[in-house]
Amino acid sequence: xxxxYQTTHEVAYYECDINQTMTFPAMLGVAIKTSEExxxxxxxxxxxxxxxxxxWIITSYHILVTRLPKVGEQIQVATQAKExxxxxxxxxxxxLDEQGNELVKIEAVFALMNPETRKVSSVPDEIVAPxxxxxxxxxxxxxxxxxxxxxxxxxYRVRFYDIDSNxxxxxxxxxxxxxxxxxxxxxTSHQVKEVTIRFDREVAYGNLIDSHVQINEAQTLAxxxxxxxxxxxxxxxxxxxxxxxxxxxITV
Amino acid sequence: xxxxYQTTHEVAYYECDINQTMTFPAMLGVAIKTSEExxxxxxxxxxxxxxxxxxWIITSYHILVTRLPKVGEQIQVATQAKExxxxxxxxxxxxLDEQGNELVKIEAVFALMNPETRKVSSVPDEIVAPxxxxxxxxxxxxxxxxxxxxxxxxxYRVRFYDIDSNxxxxxxxxxxxxxxxxxxxxxTSHQVKEVTIRFDREVAYGNLIDSHVQINEAQTLAxxxxxxxxxxxxxxxxxxxxxxxxxxxITV
Numbered sequence: 424x425x426x427x428y429q430t431t432h433e434v435a436y437y438e439c440d441i442n443q444t445m446t447f448p449a450m451l452g453v454a455i456k457t458s459e460e461x462x463x464x465x466x467x468x469x470x471x472x473x474x475x476x477x478x479w480i481i482t483s484y485h486i487l488v489t490r491l492p493k494v495g496e497q498i499q500v501a502t503q504a505k506e507x508x509x510x511x512x513x514x515x516x517x518x519l520d521e522q523g524n525e526l527v528k529i530e531a532v533f534a535l536m537n538p539e540t541r542k543v544s545s546v547p548d549e550i551v552a553p554x555x556x557x558x559x560x561x562x563x564x565x566x567x568x569x570x571x572x573x574x575x576x577x578x579y580r581v582r583f584y585d586i587d588s589n590x591x592x593x594x595x596x597x598x599x600x601x602x603x604x605x606x607x608x609x610x611t612s613h614q615v616k617e618v619t620i621r622f623d624r625e626v627a628y629g630n631l632i633d634s635h636v637q638i639n640e641a642q643t644l645a646x647x648x649x650x651x652x653x654x655x656x657x658x659x660x661x662x663x664x665x666x667x668x669x670x671x672x673i674t675v
Numbered sequence: 676x677x678x679x680y681q682t683t684h685e686v687a688y689y690e691c692d693i694n695q696t697m698t699f700p701a702m703l704g705v706a707i708k709t710s711e712e713x714x715x716x717x718x719x720x721x722x723x724x725x726x727x728x729x730x731w732i733i734t735s736y737h738i739l740v741t742r743l744p745k746v747g748e749q750i751q752v753a754t755q756a757k758e759x760x761x762x763x764x765x766x767x768x769x770x771l772d773e774q775g776n777e778l779v780k781i782e783a784v785f786a787l788m789n790p791e792t793r794k795v796s797s798v799p800d801e802i803v804a805p806x807x808x809x810x811x812x813x814x815x816x817x818x819x820x821x822x823x824x825x826x827x828x829x830x831y832r833v834r835f836y837d838i839d840s841n842x843x844x845x846x847x848x849x850x851x852x853x854x855x856x857x858x859x860x861x862x863t864s865h866q867v868k869e870v871t872i873r874f875d876r877e878v879a880y881g882n883l884i885d886s887h888v889q890i891n892e893a894q895t896l897a898x899x900x901x902x903x904x905x906x907x908x909x910x911x912x913x914x915x916x917x918x919x920x921x922x923x924x925i926t927v
Contacts, residue, residue, distance in 0.1 A: 435704065435705075435708050436704075436707075436708065436711070436839060436840045436841060437700075437707075437839055437840075437847070439839065439840035440835065440836060440838065440839065441835075441838050441839070441840065441842055442840075443840050446836060448689075448836075452687065452688075452689035453687075455689075456687050456688065459688070494840050582851065582855045583692065583693075583851075583854065583855045583857075583858070583859060583862055584692060584698060584700075584851045584854070584855060586692065586693050587688060587689055587691065587692065587693070588688045588689075588691035588692065588693065588694075588695050588746050589688060590693055593689060595689070599834065599835075602835065602836070603834045603835045603836060605835075606835070607835060607880055607881070610835055628859055629859070
């Protein structure tokens with residue numbers, strides 16, 4: 424049974440957007456900090472991982488939103504490194520309200536990379552052991568991300584303050600590029616319910632990226648099933664895709 | 676004697692840049708949060724101020740840096756609404772290390788504005804009374820900000836996530852535009868020692884601003900006095916200046 428680690432956090436005004444709810448970069452920042460604290464406590468901090476000639480990277484997130492945390496709210500942040508297979512570690516995060524009700528669930532897929540060769544390494548059992556993660560055979564599949572066929576885009580330059588103290592573009596930053604392109608009217612009249620995002624390549628300081636988006640309206644299929652309003656996203660430099668995502672929304 | 680309010684804060688990795696030290700938006704975010712907490716405690720929260728048909732604006736900061744807070748450091752954040760005159764309130768913030776040594780001192784000049792008319796109001800004594808601020812006659816002067824005569828600039832679009840839960844562009848955000856234009860090499864080889872910044876007009880969502888900068892190398896005057904390396908900054912839209920700043924630096 425994987426060890427759970429839990430902290431509390433008061434949502435600050437500067438972590439929230441105009442909707443008075445927490446932004447994705449803020450939620451992911453707080454979540455990842457919790458996992459760093461757990462890792463340090465279990466003697467698996469970045470120095471120990473560097474001792475294996477490796478560093479963690481995050482390859483994807485799958486996020487389910489019941490309700491976004493609000494300005495001034497006291498939340499609990501829990502995390503558990505639940506499972507791993509040969510190449511991937513599956514870590515879960517929960518943002519909970521004061522009563523312990525789930526607000527947001529985040530599944531993060533971590534991998535280990537050799538920072539010199541940029542090659543992904545298999546996961547040494549002894550790195551994972553203290554977390555009590557279950558070893559599994561299968562590779563988890565998340566909802567597929569359809570390619571954009573009819574989109575629009577805006578350019579963004581990667582700025583100095585998009586790089587964090589971990590020396591690379593904080594992948595929480597991608598959310599700002601992904602969402603900004605939807606514009607004020609969309610972002611103040613819709614609430615996100617689900618996100619699947621995959622990071623394919625790392626963008627670097629100074630890069631000029633294009634954030635592409637396609638809006639697929641909600642629809643009822645011939646089968647009677649309904650599809651929610653979805654937005655498809657791609658971060659590209661020229662024809663190369665660096666990041667893909669699909670967001671599901673409700674209108675408010 | 677003005678009432679002091681103090682909290683503690685652990686510096687998170689996502690509050691720091693590649694230099695492993697806290698960014699200006701993060702420091703100002705934490706500082707302003709402290710003043711909001713003090714105001715709430717003294718029954719002078721935003722609802723009470725709105726009851727007077729007013730809202731706080733910040734017109735300038737003067738910042739002295741002994742040493743920037745580092746990733747993982749436990750700091751203390753103290754604030755005191757020290758003085759006020761007819762139109763301005765002078766609030767001080769101190770970021771201190773665990774031993775209470777001053778790391779950063781921030782003087783912030785607040786004013787009260789009618790959000791409908793956008794006109795600055797005189798400061799009602801009863802708003803300030805619970806803070807124990809001293810009433811003064813004079814208007815404080817900060818180092819003057821020379822105009823740019825020989826600069827360069829980069830354009831920045833005001834993005835959705837530059838607006839915070841207070842419904843306007845968080846003025847801590849201006850620091851990212853001001854500094855990004857200096858570039859990676861400058862920002863990783865210099866440490867800031869002093870900042871004077873003045874906010875003249877509010878930028879709005881969707882604006883395309885130009886961040887202008889001029890670098891004045893350190894020099895020894897004929898008098899034997901030395902001037903530090905300084906950078907002059909202006910945020911402009913076409914010919915209109917929205918924000919001006921001067922930063923003093925040491926080379927590291």
